[in-house]
Amino acid sequence: MLKFKLPIGGRYLIHLSLLYLIASCNINHEQIVIAGTVTDVTTNQPLMDATVIANCMFYDSKLVDYDIEEDTVKTDSAGKFELNFKKGVTVELKIRALGYLEKEYLFNLESNIKYLQIQLESD
Secondary structure (H helix, E strand, O other), X not given: XXXXXXXXXXXXXXXXHHHHHHHOOOOOOXXXXXXXXXXXXXXXXXXXXXXXXXXXXXXXXXXXXXXXXXXEEEOOOOOEEEEEEEOOOEEEEEEEOOOEOOEEEEEEOOXXXXXXXXXXXXX
């Protein structure tokens, strides 16, 4: 059996690290995918480098409160993006692009969302 001593704060740090792995928004064997394409509503052209911000909210039973993690991705040259989360979390998506009005969506992730077609209006 391997034994080692931890400083007093070391055990606390290990417990916090394990709690993070268990409770985080995108580490789990049951992954839910949110993917989509961002286009201009008028021209239907893809919007490259649009920002997709995902605020993932999950219940932390140790803190008896909700915790929020933010993940940000940019759309590729075809306006496509993809994000992965664990099943059961709530995700707020904000989509922004320079010269366009922001759009927001709220999802409770119980099953895969096949594909989002997001059209932004110019401001």
